Amino acid sequence: MLSVDAVVKTFGRRRAVDRVSFDLATGEVLGFLGPNGAGKTTVMRMIAGRLEPDAGRVRVGEFDMLTQRRNGQRLIGYLPEGAPAYRTMTPREFVSFCLQARGWSGSKLRKARELALERARLGDAGNQQIGTLSKGYKRRAALAAAIAHDPPLLVLDEPTDGLDPNQKHEVRALIREMAADKAIIVSTHILEEVPAVCSRVIVIAKGEILVDEDPDEFSSHARTGRLDDAFRMLTRPQAEEAVS
Numbered sequence: 275m276l277s278v279d280a281v282v283k284t285f286g287r288r289r290a291v292d293r294v295s296f297d298l299a300t301g302e303v304l305g306f307l308g309p310n311g312a313g314k315t316t317v318m319r320m321i322a323g324r325l326e327p328d329a330g331r332v333r334v335g336e337f338d339m340l341t342q343r344r345n346g347q348r349l350i351g352y353l354p355e356g357a358p359a360y361r362t363m364t365p366r367e368f369v370s371f372c373l374q375a376r377g378w379s380g381s382k383l384r385k386a387r388e389l390a391l392e393r394a395r396l397g398d399a400g401n402q403q404i405g406t407l408s409k410g411y412k413r414r415a416a417l418a419a420a421i422a423h424d425p426p427l428l429v430l431d432e433p434t435d436g437l438d439p440n441q442k443h444e445v446r447a448l449i450r451e452m453a454a455d456k457a458i459i460v461s462t463h464i465l466e467e468v469p470a471v472c473s474r475v476i477v478i479a480k481g482e483i484l485v486d487e488d489p490d491e492f493s494s495h496a497r498t499g500r501l502d503d504a505f506r507m508l509t510r511p512q513a514e515e516a517v518s
């Protein structure tokens with residue numbers, strides 16, 4: 275479904291992403307982990323066609339994201355960091371707006387919109403201006419917009435950021451539910467999400483992939499078998515003594 279081949283991105287003199295490569299198939303949920311500034315968002319933006327790589331290429335389905343970006347973007351649901359920019363729209367209007375931008379209309383649009391609002395558990399907040407919503411509801415509005423066109427590839431940048439524990443639980447359940455017929459990338463700093471939703475883990479640091487493996491292999495990097503220790507072992511090798 276997705277092929278990322280040796281993508282590179284440099285900002286000024288800083289190499290944010292350095293020859294990152296991986297493939298992702300339908301049915302896989304990839305946990306994309308790494309310390310702050312590791313390059314996760316930059317990779318996700320390149321996959322979503324929001325940022326051009328300096329080198330390398332991204333293919334989504336049969337489409338090259340450099341030369342057939344519009345076609346590729348039809349297959350992608352992208353949840354960027356932060357809140358939707360359209361503060362005066364309600365989530366219902368925002369999801370309609372996003373679907374219209376994709377050429378949807380009429381009862382097909384309404385049906386898709388209502389399903390997305392329901393899946394993202396917007397409830398009554400669906401009719402409240404986005405600018406007045408809590409952080410968690412803003413996040414859910416953005417999530418509804420990302421999934422509304424039922425794309426086969428979801429690229430979710432910290433989907434549970436700002437959600438309370440119940441909401442986190444619901445979003446993880448939704449990701450698991452959607453995983454059957456989609457390929458999904460989820461970036462997160464919440465390591466408990468890895469066994470809860472992911473079938474695979476990539477850890478990136480300083481723009482490079484450190485590991486690409488299943489969650490059990492990942493946790494085995496620490497002798498304690500704990501995910502947070504494994505993460506520290508991989509991203510701060512000097513922490514080895516502290517967790518052994």
Ligand SMILES: Nc1ncnc2c1ncn2[C@@H]1O[C@H](COP(=O)(O)OP(=O)(O)OP(=O)(O)O)[C@@H](O)[C@H]1O
Pocket residue numbers: 285286288290308309310311312313314315316317
């Ligand atoms: N538009 C930009 N202009 C300049 N530098 C940028 C830009 N976007 C990202 N960077 C830099 O690229 C590096 C990678 O950033 P990125 O946001 O991809 O990391 P991240 O892994 O998503 O971090 P976090 O976990 O904090 O969200 C950082 O050093 C960041 O400052």
